[in-house]
Amino acid sequence: MKILTKWLRAYLPELAADDAQLAEDLTLRGIAVEGVYDLGAGKGSLYEMDITTNRVDAMNHYGVAREAAAIYGLTLAPLSYPLPDARSAGQAFSVRIEDEAGCGRFTARVLRGITIGESRDWFPGAEVATYFSLLEQKKISNAVDASNFAWLAMGQPTHAFDLDKIEGGIVVRRARKGEKLKTLDGVERALDPEDLVVADHAKPLGLAGVMGGWDSMITPETKNVLVEAAWFDPMIVRRTARRHGLHTDASHRFERGADFNAAPVASALVSSILLANGGWIEGDLVDVRVASAEARIVHRPAIALALSEVQRILGKTTAPEGITASTVESVLPALGCTLAHQRGTEPAASGKNPTWLVSLPTWRLDLEREIDLIEEIARVYGYNGFANTLPAFGEGVRALPWAESESALRRTMQAAGFHEAIGSTFCSAADAALTAPQPGQVVPLGNPLSDEAGVLRPSLLPGMLSMIAGNLHRDVADVRLFEFGTVFSGTVEKVEERPSLAFGAVGAIPVQSALHPPRMIDFHDLKGVVEQLLSRFQVEAIYFDRFPAEAGLTPAWLHPYRAARIAVDGTTVGWFGQLHPREAAARKLKQSVLLGEIALDRLYRLPLRKPSAPEISRFQPVRRDFSLVLNDSTPWEQIDRAIAALQMPELVDWRAREVFRDPKLGSREYSLLLGVTFQAPDRTLREEELQAFQAGVIEAVGSAGGRLRT
Numbered sequence: 001m002k003i004l005t006k007w008l009r010a011y012l013p014e015l016a017a018d019d020a021q022l023a024e025d026l027t028l029r030g031i032a033v034e035g036v037y038d039l040g041a042g043k044g045s046l047y048e049m050d051i052t053t054n055r056v057d058a059m060n061h062y063g064v065a066r067e068a069a070a071i072y073g074l075t076l077a078p079l080s081y082p083l084p085d086a087r088s089a090g091q092a093f094s095v096r097i098e099d100e101a102g103c104g105r106f107t108a109r110v111l112r113g114i115t116i117g118e119s120r121d122w123f124p125g126a127e128v129a130t131y132f133s134l135l136e137q138k139k140i141s142n143a144v145d146a147s148n149f150a151w152l153a154m155g156q157p158t159h160a161f162d163l164d165k166i167e168g169g170i171v172v173r174r175a176r177k178g179e180k181l182k183t184l185d186g187v188e189r190a191l192d193p194e195d196l197v198v199a200d201h202a203k204p205l206g207l208a209g210v211m212g213g214w215d216s217m218i219t220p221e222t223k224n225v226l227v228e229a230a231w232f233d234p235m236i237v238r239r240t241a242r243r244h245g246l247h248t249d250a251s252h253r254f255e256r257g258a259d260f261n262a263a264p265v266a267s268a269l270v271s272s273i274l275l276a277n278g279g280w281i282e283g284d285l286v287d288v289r290v291a292s293a294e295a296r297i298v299h300r301p302a303i304a305l306a307l308s309e310v311q312r313i314l315g316k317t318t319a320p321e322g323i324t325a326s327t328v329e330s331v332l333p334a335l336g337c338t339l340a341h342q343r344g345t346e347p348a349a350s351g352k353n354p355t356w357l358v359s360l361p362t363w364r365l366d367l368e369r370e371i372d373l374i375e376e377i378a379r380v381y382g383y384n385g386f387a388n389t390l391p392a393f394g395e396g397v398r399a400l401p402w403a404e405s406e407s408a409l410r411r412t413m414q415a416a417g418f419h420e421a422i423g424s425t426f427c428s429a430a431d432a433a434l435t436a437p438q439p440g441q442v443v444p445l446g447n448p449l450s451d452e453a454g455v456l457r458p459s460l461l462p463g464m465l466s467m468i469a470g471n472l473h474r475d476v477a478d479v480r481l482f483e484f485g486t487v488f489s490g491t492v493e494k495v496e497e498r499p500s501l502a503f504g505a506v507g508a509i510p511v512q513s514a515l516h517p518p519r520m521i522d523f524h525d526l527k528g529v530v531e532q533l534l535s536r537f538q539v540e541a542i543y544f545d546r547f548p549a550e551a552g553l554t555p556a557w558l559h560p561y562r563a564a565r566i567a568v569d570g571t572t573v574g575w576f577g578q579l580h581p582r583e584a585a586a587r588k589l590k591q592s593v594l595l596g597e598i599a600l601d602r603l604y605r606l607p608l609r610k611p612s613a614p615e616i617s618r619f620q621p622v623r624r625d626f627s628l629v630l631n632d633s634t635p636w637e638q639i640d641r642a643i644a645a646l647q648m649p650e651l652v653d654w655r656a657r658e659v660f661r662d663p664k665l666g667s668r669e670y671s672l673l674l675g676v677t678f679q680a681p682d683r684t685l686r687e688e689e690l691q692a693f694q695a696g697v698i699e700a701v702g703s704a705g706g707r708l709r710t
Contacts, residue, residue, distance in 0.1 A: 001051060002135050003064055006044035007153075010124075011065035011077045019045040022068060029379050031058055031067050039134055046134065056256035057363040060155035070334035070380050079154060081126075081268040084275065089283030093226070094169025097288055102196040103172040103208065104293025105231040107263045108286040109271055110163060112224045113279040119145040122276035126269070143218040143225065146273040148249075155363075156229060156258060156266035157250035159198075160274075161205060163224035165216045168201030170226075172208060179204055182214040183246075195240045196232065209237035209254040210246050227270050229263035231293070238447075259363040260297045263287075297365070302357040304342060305373050313371070314378050316387040323377065325354050331380045332373065336361030402499065402604045406484060408536045409501060409600075416529045417510075418480040418503060423463020425486075426453035431462035434557050434583070437599075441489040456488035456495070460502035461557060461597055465579070468504045468595070469587050478507030480521075484600075499604070503529070503576075504595035523562055526576055526594045530566060533598070537606040543567050543637060557583055566598065568606070574598035614681070621679040624694055625657065626701070627709040632668045634705040639674070642704035646696055650685065653677040654697075671709060674701070 005019045017025065023033035023045075035048035049064070057063045062079060069076040093110050097103045119142045121127040128149050132139050135152070139145055147158045175181075175191035181204045182188045189207075191197065196208040206212035209232035218225065237254040241247060264285060271281065311323055332339060338359040360367050367373065378386070410420065428451060432442045436458035448454040457463065460483050471479045482503040490496040505526060508518045527544065534542050545567065547553040549560035555575055563577030576596025584593060630639070636656055643654050658673035665671060678685055678693050685693075698708060 001049050001059060003047040003049055003061060004039075004044060004131060004134050005047065006039075006134065007061045007131055008065045008068065009044065010127075011062060012068055012074055013077070014074050015068060015072065017072065023047060025071050026064070026067060028382060028384060029067060029071060031055070031064060043134060053256055054366045056155065056253055057259070059253065059256075060151065060153060062154045063363070066335070070331060073330065073334070079265050079269075081265070081272045083268055083271055083281060086281040086283055092283055093286050095286045095288045096169065096171050097290060098171055098173035099196060100290045100292065102174070102233050102236045103230060103290070104233065104297065105260060105263055105287070105289045106170070106172055107229045107267050107288075108170060109227045109267050110224070110282040111227060111271060111274055111279050112163075112282050114143075114223060114225050114274050115277045115279065116141050116143055116218060116220050116222050117277055118142065119273075122273050126273055126276075128273065141218065141220070142273060142277055143222070146270040149273065150229075150266045150269050151249055151253065153269065154262060154266060155253055156262040157209070157253055158227065158229045158266050158270050159206065159212050159250075160218050160270065161212070161216045161226040161228065162218055162222045163226045164222075166200045166205065166226060167203070170205075170228075171199050171201065172230075173197060173199060175204060181207065183207065183211045184214060184217055185211065186214065189244055192240075192243055195243065196236050198228070198230075207240055207244065207246070208232050210241045210244070210251045211248055225274060227267050227274070229267040229270070231258055231260050231263060231297075233293075257365040260294065261362045298362050300360050302340070302359045303367075303370055303373060304355060305358050305370055306353065306355040308353045309370065310374050310377060313374050314386065315389060317381075317385050318387055319385065323381065327381060328356070328377060331377050332358060335376060335380070336364060337367075337373070402600070405537075405604050405608055406499075406600075408608055409533055410484070412532050412536060413482045413503065413529075416480075416532060418482045418505070418529075421464075421467050421481045421483050423457075423460065423467060423483055423485065424453065425457060427455060427457045427462035428452045429454050431465075432458050435459035435461040435555070436489070438489060441491075443488050443490060443492060443495050446492070457485075458487055458489050459597060460485050460487060460500050461595065464502045464504045464595055465583075465587060465593075468506060468593060469589060472506065472589060472591060480505045480507075499600040500597060501533075501600050502595065502597045504593065506591045506593045520592065521594060522592075523564075523577060523594065526596065527564065530574075530576055530596065530598075534566075534568060534603075536609055537568075537603065538609050539606060540569050541567075541641070543641070556580065566596075568603065571602055573602045617679050617681045619680055619682075619684045621652070621677050622685055622690060623675060623677050624690070624697075626674040626676070626694075626697065628672045628674055628701055628706045629665060629669055629709045630672055630706045632670065636672070638704045639672075639701060639706060642700040643676075643697060646700055648693060648696060650678045650680050650689075650693060651676060651697070652679045672706075 005022065009015055019036060023036045027033050032050040033047045034050050037046040039046055051059050058067060066076055089110065093108055095106055095108050097106055119128040119132065119139050121129050126149065128145050132145065137148065143160045147160060150156055150158045175193055175195040175197050177193050179191045180188055181191055191204065197204040198206045198208050204213065205216045232254050234255050234257050237251055241251040264287060267285065307325055307328060310328060314323055316322060329339060339356045342355040342357050358373055426445065432455045436442055442458050443456040445454055445456065464481065464483060467481055468479050482501065484499065484501055486497050487500045488495055488497055505521050507521060509521050509525065544564040546564050554560050554563050557580055558575060559578040559580050563575060565572055566574040566576065574597050579593040579595060654674065654676040656672055657675040660671050662671050676697055678690060
């Protein structure tokens with residue numbers, strides 16, 4: 001947002017610091033000034049500021065001036081706008097708050113005989129033309145500019161209605177089914193029954209806290225005006241604005257919590273500007289307040305603050321006296337707090353350990369606890385005023401129980417040519433439904449940033465797919481990524497977290513040698529990576545299988561015929577394979593994308609495999625080849641497990657050396673050349689031993705469904 005130092009100094013006539021020093025001091029106190037631009041002689045500077053969303057009180061000139069007054073110990077000029085005496089109106093203007101949950105306060109002031117014209121510098125403190133020119137704020141008319149001036153000055157949104165277009169009085173209520181409203185942007189909107197509206201006795205006049213209506217707007221012909229200044233519930237304003245796709249200056253402030261007590265002052269400011277061009281006030285200010293809202297916001301319980309706690313948390317300062325009672329009693333009142341000595345404790349004058357009861361200002365809804373007040377004291381005192389000390393720590397650093405396992409997996413993925421990535425913790429409801437391991441276990445966010453980030457991710461795959469698609473759409477043809485992260489399941493009341501590993505690959509495998517030309521990465525390459533990962537753990541049995549497509553057990557994000565389940569010791573730990581063509585088309589991916597996910601909480605239950613380096617045998621190895629005949633339904637994995645089950649020390653290696661089809665075999669059979677290597681660590685193997693070993697291998701193959709080819 002933009003702030004004028006000329007405007008700030010109107011509230012702080014005693015401010016001696018130059019604009020550059022003021023910018024630095026504000027930034028060091030958390031009111032960040034990102035740019036300072038000199039506007040010329042006598043015009044001061046323009047600040048480009050970045051105000052955090054919790055500090056809506058500082059999103060205006062008076063709020064920034066309040067911060068400067070606290071920093072330098074200056075007196076802040078009060079916001080006071082005297083008005084001429086009102087003419088008698090007989091019966092007061094009718095205002096009724098029908099929805100007390102949505103509107104806590106509504107003020108209305110009737111102005112008659114108003115002349116709508118160009119804005120100018122009406123009076124000191126309301127130099128509309130000058131300030132708007134320096135801010136490059138567009139001037140529209142004195143009525144519209146007065147409302148804009150009010151929120152720029154003090155952060156309170158207001159609105160002016162053409163009084164002659166209001167039927168009866170004002171009613172703040174929820175919209176009725178079927179109602180429509182043409183807003184000031186010229187768009188006719190179908191209202192939702194949950195929308196909060198400002199209406200008259202016949203029709204809606206505007207979306208409360210968001211935007212006024214077209215039919216009651218101020219025009220050059222307007223003579224009579226109703227000035228509105230109100231307090232609306234932040235959540236209801238936010239929901240209304242989101243439903244209609246609107247984000248206005250008014251909604252920006254109401255959504256973050258406006259000042260409950262600012263409405264009468266803002267109404268007086270707007271009225272002063274309008275009356276400067278002629279006209280008069282009819283009747284007194286109508287101020288309708290909801291007792292429950294006022295009790296909740298204005299009369300919040302006081303917070304007990306002990307000097308000893310302030311000193312304990314903030315520690316030593318560069319000044320010998322440190323944080324004293326006088327420091328507390330100067331900082332907090334400057335920010336709008338009221339301090340009272342708590343009974344039964346030492347008074348501040350004693351200098352021992354005073355405790356105060358701190359009443360909070362209505363414009364600081366972010367202050368809720370004692371620690372918030374301590375943070376404010378530290379902020380205004382200046383973080384650079386504290387001594388550089390290391391926090392006390394009595395223990396050594398302890399790694400998480402699964403840190404070693406995660407490190408082993410990370411090294412394996414990096415060795416396989418994958419790069420680690422970090423995705424978003426949130427995803428869309430559609431992606432969550434697609435990738436959730438268990439349907440109905442998705443946790444929605446109560447206040448999502450957008451529809452694309454509306455739920456906590458139940459899987460890492462949405463983020464992985466987004467990152468792969470982002471690379472491919474930017475002409476990065478070869479992508480290999482992995483991510484360690486937390487996934488979420490359960491309900492809003494009870495959210496369960498567990499670690500997970502996702503990986504994805506697309507593109508060509510780099511050239512290894514002239515004998516191995518480049519080729520596209522395929523399903524079997526990814527399977528090899530998974531096998532490497534699992535080999536880092538002490539596993540008794542690893543197998544991969546798939547289910548028939550018609551069974552509906554394969555995850556919806558996987559190709560039904562190019563996917564595999566990962567099972568370790570009889571437990572499913574994950575899935576991998578090719579992305580379903582439907583999902584690839586939806587993401588405009590023309591390449592074959594391979595990806596998978598492993599539930600690490602299940603894998604971490606297994607101990608890591610301890611590396612061992614057996615002594616190399618000095619005796620000659622013996623290789624034997626077996627020509628086998630297998631049925632198409634017998635995979636190599638079945639043969640591999642059968643041979644491994646022999647647990648023969650002398651059997652040091654076995655592998656499939658060749659697979660081929662032979663017309664002489666049955667139509668559903670194939671031939672496999674099995675190569676095995678025998679070697680003893682302490683002797684040369686004799687022929688009779690080799691015969692026994694070979695017989696054991698043949699028997700194991702037979703038990704797996706194979707036979708020797710004759």
